[in-house]
Amino acid sequence: MELTTAAPGLETAAELCAAFGKDDSEFAGIALAEILKRRFNVPAAAAFYKTPLGFRFFPAGGPEPKTLYRSEWMDGIIRQSAGKTLTDFGPWAMPGYGPPEKFWITLTLKLSKTTPGYIILGRSSEPWQSRAERDSLKKIGEIISPIARMRIEKRSADAEKTKKELQLTNERNRLQGLIDSSPDLIYAADPKDHIININRAGMQLLGIKNPGEIIGKKASEFAFNPGDRAVLAKKLREEGFLRNYAIRLKGKNGRPVYCLESSTAVTDAGGKLIEYQGIIKDITSYVAIEQELKEANRSLAQANENLKKTQSLMVHQEKLASIGQLAAGIAHEINNPLSFLKSNYGAAENYIARLKTLAGTAPGSPDGDTKSREMDRIFGELDDIYRESGDGFDRIINIIRDLGSFSRSSETEDFSQYDVNEGIRSTLAVARNGIKDIARVKTKLGNVPMIRARGGEINQVILNIVMNAVQAIGSEKNAEKGLIEISTQANGPQVRIIIRDNGPGIPPAVISKIFDPFFTTKDPGKGTGLGLSISYHIIAEKHRGSITVQSKEGKGTSFIIDLPVNGPPKTE
Ligand SMILES: Nc1ncnc2c1ncn2[C@@H]1O[C@H](COP(=O)(O)OP(=O)(O)OP(=O)(O)O)[C@@H](O)[C@H]1O
Ligand SMILES: [Mg+2]
Known part of the structure; x- marks a missing residue:
């Protein structure tokens, strides 16, 4: 049985095309649903397609297109109409748009290989059995599919373009931000070495207030010696890049700024130079520090x-x-x-x-x-x-x-044969007056060989140590006189001198310091603290012997001196 319902014809397709032509916004989608609703004389019509976010929905009578993030109803339609151009449903209600209708038909539009679009029409009066109606719907689908496809493609391309542009702008801003926050000069120059870009730090370094003073100018104008820039640019062209190349720029008031430049010659695929890009670090303060250091070193050496x-x-x-x-x-x-x-x-x-x-x-x-x-x-x-x-x-x-x-010593005294025992005897003789009221001196001088030494200096050491002993003993309030014992003995290739006193001894806390220059426990004016440091110098350094101390608080102190019989090596 053939139903008689009048099927909308080509005029409908023409009206749809006109609607698309009139309005290139998405509202044309709603117009489309409304035309179909009117032409097919149905109570419910809509169009929709799936997007990555959900569904773009164009209901006839709707105030505007909208996005449904989820819709089981639409999911169901998509599932059931897979692979078919026309699909019958019903009874169903279009959620939010009118009462349920008994008979629905869905027309699948091929918007792209992956994105189908759908037109749905619903009515309760009669099922969608008319061949004329079905053919008409198919025709309409064939005519408007490519138009709708183009529209959607253009829309998404526009959106993509806007997104890319936004990304690009963000990227550019981020880069510019980075470049501007760099403490180093960052620049780009064209193949003729004219500056095309420079950051804030760079302008500051060169003492420039606004970019107009440098953009478009030759880079060599900003080198302390313009010729240096030419050499750098040549090297850069030849080698492609430079790392930490030392160059002087012209800073504020023409003052030289010491810099290290790292730069690249950027070329296109064919190897043609496009621009120079570089980062320049101001190392003037380091150079100054280095110079100060050198200066300090020099004066240290002098000191x-x-x-x-x-x-x-x-x-x-x-x-x-x-x-x-x-x-x-x-x-x-x-x-x-x-x-x-x-x-x-x-x-x-x-x-x-x-x-x-x-x-x-x-x-x-x-x-x-x-x-x-x-x-x-x-x-x-x-x-x-x-x-x-x-x-x-x-x-x-x-x-x-x-x-x-x-x-007998003098600064120029030479090393010569020296009798240690005789040295001790004469030293004690000259010091006798200083010793006699404070301490008795007992000597036990062994049979020792003559040694190669500067006798005057050795006597000096003996005197220092004996006088220290006298002063130490004298610092104690003792009724009795103290005792200083001096002995000598042969000790292999050395001669040993021991000077012992029964004074107060040296506290462990200071014993490691007594050979330090200017270390003294004596009152100002009484001791300079040089005696033992000079003694050490004479014995250990000049004579290559050794001088050590042993002390026990309350018991006394012994200084032990070992001197090589042959003196120090002759080359010294
Ligand atoms: N025999 C000793 N007994 C106790 N302390 C000593 C003795 N010899 C040295 N000292 C300690 O070592 C310190 C350093 O002695 P040193 O001979 O270098 O200097 P000074 O005697 O203080 O001054 P200077 O000898 O220059 O007049 C003395 O101030 C003293 O504290
Ligand atoms: Mg002294």
Whole structure:
């Protein structure tokens, strides 16, 4: 049985095309649903297609196209109409649009290989059995499918383009942000080396306020020596890239800015130069630091040199200082015999005058007996005076000799054969006056060989250590005198000197410091703290011997000196 329903014809397709032509917005989709609703005279019509997000839905009578993120109803239609152009459904209600209709037909539009679109028409009056209607629907589908496809493709291409443009803009902004936040100069220059881009740090480095002052100018204008830039650009062209190339740019007020440039010559696929791109780091402050360092090094070396000079001067001066200390004692030593020599001289003068008187005695004067008795007495006195004076002269001569032997050193003193025992003896002799009220000295000098040494300096060391011992003992309030024991012994290829005292000892906390220059526990003006540091220098460095200390608080201190018999190696 053929149903008689009048089928919309080609005019419908023409009207649809006109609607699309009039409106290139999505509202044309709603117009399409409305035309079909009217032309087929049905209560419900709509169009929809699937998007990655859900469904784009164009209901006849709807206020605007809308996106349904999920729709089981539409999913069902898509499932059932798979592979077919026309599909019958029903009864169904289009959710949100009118009451249920008994008979539905779906026309599948081929929008693309993967995206079908759908037109749905619903009515309850009669099923979709009319061949004319079905053919008409198919025709309409054939005509509007390509149009709808083009529209959708254009729409998604536009959307894609907008998205890409947005991405590109974001990308560009991000890059520009990075470039601008860089503390280093970043630039690009065209193949003729004209600047086409520079960042903020770069303008700052060059002392430029706005880009107009540099964009389009030759890069060489901003090099401290324009020729340097030409050399750099040539190298860059030849090698393709540069890493940390040292170059000076022209900074604010034409001042040179020391830089390291890393850059690339960007080429196209055919190897043609497109532009130069580079990052330039300002290292002026490092250069300055390096120069300061070099300067500091130089003055350090100079200071070191001065220190060495001062040190040898100090050795000399310390010696003079302690001789100065000794001078008072020595003066006293000489003064004693000198004063009785003087009084003896006076006495002898008187005796001789008396003898003259007696010798010229006239007759009648005291008798011969008295005369010879008195003369005997005077001769006896004179004998005593001579003996005593002889002693006095010996003492003075000895002191002078000891002093000479003690201080025979001079800065230029050469290494020569030195008798350690004799050195100790003469040192003690000159120091006698400083020691005698405070300590007894006991010596136990062994049978030791002569050594190759600068004797004056060794004596100096012995004196320093002995005087330290005296001062240490003297610092204690003891009724009894202290004891200083000095011994020598042969010790293989060395000679050992031990100087021991029974003073207060050295606290463990400071014992490691006593050889440091200027370390002293003595009151200001009493000690410079140089004695032991100079002693160390003389023994360990000049003579290649060793000097060590052992001490026990409350018991005393021993200094042990070992000196090589052969002295230091001769090349030194
Ligand atoms: N025999 C000792 N007993 C106790 N302490 C000592 C003895 N010898 C040295 N010291 C300690 O070592 C310190 C350093 O001695 P050093 O001879 O270098 O300097 P100083 O005697 O203080 O001064 P200077 O010798 O220059 O006049 C002394 O201040 C003292 O504290
Ligand atoms: Mg000292």
